[in-house]
Amino acid sequence: MRAVRIFFFLLLCASSFACAGEKDYLVTIETSHGKIVAVLFDDTPEHKSNFIKLAEAGRFDSTEFQRVMKDFMIQGGDVFTKENLPPQDWPTLPAEIRPHYFHKKGMIAAARQPDGINPDRRSNGSQFYITIGKVYDELELTTDMGELQKSLMKYMELGSQAALREKYIRLYNEEKYDSLTALILSKRDELEKSLNVNLTKDFTAEQIEAYTTIGGVPHLDKEYTVFGEVIQGLEVAEEISNVPTGYRDRPNEPILMTVKVEKMSRKKIEKNYGYSYPNEN
Incomplete structure (x- = not known):
């Protein structure tokens, strides 16, 4: 019996040591605006690998954040254009869209071609984006705004809704769009009941908490592969998203990057960056 206890004690110690010493790749993106530090997720192995x-081979170096959009995202890492590879020869990756990863601010995801020419949602073999987004009101977040607008148009055709129709037209003509949005949202429950329609989007409690506090880009969820997260320097990404841009949202002044990866124990990453690894299911 004593030998059995010693065996399990040693097994526990070995397991604890292995976990403490387990290493991960820490990603550092250097730019003229500062440094962005990130980790990549284990359960998106194709994208992580x-x-x-690409980073270890230095292929990201001297690529740009070539597309930046305020309150949306910054996109870069166009390795294949830098290497003069014809677009038709650009490699792609299989989609690894995981429902537990969503586009809250600071998430890293893979760019891709639209569904019309890419029904499998395969990712571009190098380009990635960092989400910025905005903070949402919960009612706006959980409402299907397109369907709400269509239902309201139908509802305002009723003779009993003349006053609502007049208010809508007045706010529109006065370009009071925030007030107009508030008016439309205030009618959601009434429209659902009167027209027997569902205008509510389903979000998890975690999504609602994130999108109504730190913000993000919810309409991209379940559409693109999210494969990493910024753990330091998110303010740098946000600063980049605000730079002046020209044609196709390209910064007027190039924003070059250098990307490095280094192995570091997960315990040290959590301690140094205040990061908690997600439960990858």
Whole structure:
């Protein structure tokens, strides 16, 4: 019996040591605006492995954040254009869209071609984006705004809704769009009941908490592969998103990047960056 207890004690110690010493790749993106530090997710292995290989080979270096949009995202890492590879020869990655990863501020996801020419939602083999987004009111977040607008148009055709129709037209003509949005949202429950329609989007409690506090880009959820997260320097990404841009949202002044990866124990990453690894299911 004593030998059995010693065996399990040693097994526990070995397991604890392995966990404490388990290492991960820490990603550092250097730009003229500062440094962005990130980790990549284990349960998106194709994307994680591909990113690490490109970074270790130095292929990201001297690429740009070539598309930036305020309150939306910054996109970069166009390795294949830098290497003069014809677009038709650009490699892609299989989609690894996981429902537990969503586009809250600071998440890293893979760019891709639209569904019309890419029904499998395969990712671009190098380009990635960092989400910025905005903070949402919960009612706006959980409402299907397109369907709400269509239902309201139908509702205002009723003779009993003349006053609502007049108010809507007045706010529109006065370009009071915030007030107009508030008016439309205030009618959601009434429209659902009167027209027997569902205008509510389903979000998890975690999504609602994130999108109504730190913000993000919810309409991209379940559409693109999210494969990493910024753990330091998110303010740098946000600063980049605010730079002046020209044609196709390209910064007027190039924003070059250098990308490095280094192995570090997960315990040290959590301690140094205040990061908690997600439960990857």
